Amino acid sequence: MDIFDYDNVLLLPRRCRVESRAECDASVAFGPHRFKLPVVPANMKTVIDERIAAWMAREGYFYVMHRFDLDNVAFARAMREQGLIVSISSGVKEADRAAIDRLAADGVGADYITIDIAHGHADSVQRMIGYIKERLPQAFVIAGNVGTPEAVIDLENWGADATKVGIGPGKVCITRLKTGFGTGGWQLSALKWCARVATKPIIADGGIRHHGDIAKSVRFGAAMVMVGSLFAGHEESPGRTVEVDGQLFKEYYGSASDFNKGEYKHVEGKRILEPVKGKLADTLREMREDVQSSISYAGGRELRDLRKVNYVILGGENAGEHLLM
Ligand SMILES: NC(=O)C1=CN([C@@H]2O[C@H](COP(=O)(O)OP(=O)(O)OC[C@H]3O[C@@H](n4cnc5c(N)ncnc54)[C@H](OP(=O)(O)O)[C@@H]3O)[C@@H](O)[C@H]2O)C=CC1
Numbered sequence: 422m423d424i425f426d427y428d429n430v431l432l433l434p435r436r437c438r439v440e441s442r443a444e445c446d447a448s449v450a451f452g453p454h455r456f457k458l459p460v461v462p463a464n465m466k467t468v469i470d471e472r473i474a475a476w477m478a479r480e481g482y483f484y485v486m487h488r489f490d491l492d493n494v495a496f497a498r499a500m501r502e503q504g505l506i507v508s509i510s511s512g513v514k515e516a517d518r519a520a521i522d523r524l525a526a527d528g529v530g531a532d533y534i535t536i537d538i539a540h541g542h543a544d545s546v547q548r549m550i551g552y553i554k555e556r557l558p559q560a561f562v563i564a565g566n567v568g569t570p571e572a573v574i575d576l577e578n579w580g581a582d583a584t585k586v587g588i589g590p591g592k593v594c595i596t597r598l599k600t601g602f603g604t605g606g607w608q609l610s611a612l613k614w615c616a617r618v619a620t621k622p623i624i625a626d627g628g629i630r631h632h633g634d635i636a637k638s639v640r641f642g643a644a645m646v647m648v649g650s651l652f653a654g655h656e657e658s659p660g661r662t663v664e665v666d667g668q669l670f671k672e673y674y675g676s677a678s679d680f681n682k683g684e685y686k687h688v689e690g691k692r693i694l695e696p697v698k699g700k701l702a703d704t705l706r707e708m709r710e711d712v713q714s715s716i717s718y719a720g721g722r723e724l725r726d727l728r729k730v731n732y733v734i735l736g737g738e739n740a741g742e743h744l745l746m
């Protein structure tokens with residue numbers, strides 16, 4: 422198996438089929454809806470809040486609300502009142518099952534539910550998928566996080582409608598240092614490996630550092646890409662604003678960090694400062710333009726055309742050109 426990551430792979434262009442990049446369609450159908458971009462902000466407290474969720478839903482972007490210190494039912498009801506898509510996160514504990522019961526009993530429901538725990542290839546996730554499917558059968562269930570084909574196969578068989586791939590590639594992740602496990606450093610090839618067996622959509626989660634990494638993720642099998650650090654440093658970002666030597670930063674911390682947990686127990690995340698870089702809307706517009714350019718370089722008109730391109734691996738033992746035959 423080739424081992425590579427975002428920083429040592431480049432996609433190879435194909436003959437252009439459009440007169441303008443405006444002809445390239447960066448939108449994606451994911452579950453019951455179509456969204457403007459195959460990109461979703463990470464469901465983390467310093468990346469998304471109620472205001473960003475509502476704004477993104479209104480603007481036609483996919484979002485996943487985080488699940489920390491949040492009343493999922495109140496959030497879902499507020500979104501419904503505005504006529505917006507409801508996309509929430511869930512853990513696997515008693516409180517999470519109680520929230521599902523209340524969503525079902527109130528009739529609020531949810532359109533998307535992301536079961537998001539550190540080690541998603543687990544019996545607890547199997548039980549939670551079943552629990553949700555029994556009470557909210559219309560909900561599109563995303564489950565993770567995982568990093569192997571075996572896990573993707575199991576989650577799909579357990580009823581997940583999509584899987585989330587990425588153990589430890591995140592910018593504030595210290596899982597690989599603390600446990601010796603993960604896909605950090607080879608996330609893109611782990612995605613490729615998982616996508617080979619997937620029969621349902623995959624969300625590639627973590628490790629995105631540049632807009633071009635979105636096209637690379639799609640090339641290797643992602644239907645959607647989850648992004649934390651690239652979104653954490655905006656004026657609207659929920660993290661605390663910190664000034665250092667006259668420059669503004671936003672706090673960005675891991676969901677498994679002591680900053681999020683409120684205690685130092687099973688810590689697998691850290692805190693960093695991201696420079697403030699303007700408005701979220703401007704980044705999303707630029708991301709969309711960049712994905713349109715990627716599609717044009719692929720010689721295509723839509724996202725799935727990215728899947729057809731050849732690629733090269735730069736440097737190292739696996740270096741070489743990889744052609745689609
Ligand atoms: N993508 C990634 O690489 C990682 C992401 N995270 C993120 O951090 C957040 C918190 O995650 P998490 O701590 O799982 O959430 P929770 O605190 O909600 O824990 C979920 C449940 O899974 C159990 N659990 C957690 N890790 C393991 C494990 N390695 N083996 C067996 N059981 C486990 C917990 O029990 P107990 O705590 O008692 O073990 C708990 O019962 C999530 O949003 C998650 O996605 C965290 C780490 C890695």
Ligand SMILES: Nc1nc2c(ncn2[C@@H]2O[C@H](COP(=O)(O)O)[C@@H](O)[C@H]2O)c(=O)[nH]1
Pocket residue numbers: 463464465566587588589590591592593594595596626627628629647648649650651674675676677678689690691
């Ligand atoms: N190992 C950990 N991973 C974490 C933690 N909190 C979040 N995450 C994951 O990171 C991505 C975002 O990655 P980025 O490279 O775009 O910044 C996020 O979606 C989670 O999957 C954590 O505490 N530990």
